[in-house]
Amino acid sequence: MAATPPRRRADAERNIEGILAAARDLFSRGLNPSMIEIAQAAGIGRVTLYSHFPSREVLLEAVIERAMTETDEALTGLRLEEASPPDALARLVRTSWSVLDRHRRLHSVAVTVLGPEGLRRQHDRAFQHVDRLIARGQADGAFRGDLPRRWLVTTCYALIHAAADEVEEGQLAAADVPEVLTATLLSSLTRT
């Protein structure tokens, strides 16, 4: 394979960044844009767009992957391992919610395009933080041991997304979600 000249490689990287930023912006505004609209917003031609992303689905996956990487970094920055499991859960909920709330519409599109399983795979990296926290809480007795860890992680996953749907339908105020979710999850994770 011939090496790509540095200048062309830098152009390509700039284009990819521009495409991902434009696509994320459009999807996050709930617009469900066509490839042509994304190319226009990124200020590039359709041929260039398709050379990097052969389909809307591939592009959407890349947008979601980028968002998940940022979420992963934000959650790593919380140093959850230094807090008690209940405090760590409250922090984790607050940060995860602020990310999900910003991407709520992107999330709705993603459910439709990737299906529930595809989406869960995309979320796996972020939910490893939840998994580690629940493992630690179960080990030190802060969280219940009578239910499988995987199910408790699923409970967190299901309820944060249920909260996003409720906000979308105007049934819950976005600002109330961290408190409501933390209260619900702390109870779920503790044996009555």
Add this chain to the structure above:
Amino acid sequence: MAATPPRRRADAERNIEGILAAARDLFSRGLNPSMIEIAQAAGIGRVTLYSHFPSREVLLEAVIERAMTETDEALTGLRLEEASPPDALARLVRTSWSVLDRHRRLHSVAVTVLGPEGLRRQHDRAFQHVDRLIARGQADGAFRGDLPRRWLVTTCYALIHAAADEVEEGQLAAADVPEVLTATLLSSLTRT
């Protein structure tokens, strides 16, 4: 409007019953059948099928509506109002789960065709039982009053469907669901 002769009306009703039964059977086996396949399974012609159900989506909605009516009747038969809120919750979970487990694949198709909101509307009638139970539990202090009733109903809704997804993915045994769900929901509905 001319009155339909009784004989023709009886034929039409028999056809509708046959179509709904055949469609439910095919959808419940996860087959995502075409209209032609449904007509064949019901032993009627395509024209007759379309005269009753103009589209696959309309037919699927009718199948789901029928299943929800049966669920509603089953839940009414439980006489939940005669048990304490925690006992009533355990009964309600057991019966709802057995219905959902039987219709798991129908449910997966329904998510795709109706979307999450359309599906939730279809479930509303069954979830009125949950709503009434939570209202009673909040009033008599058995369930928490620090979170809105609507959110607690949503929690039940989200977790029973999360359990169905886990079973579908082989992460949870169907037989374990009633116990796991009841334990999780009782904690969620109780203040820690």
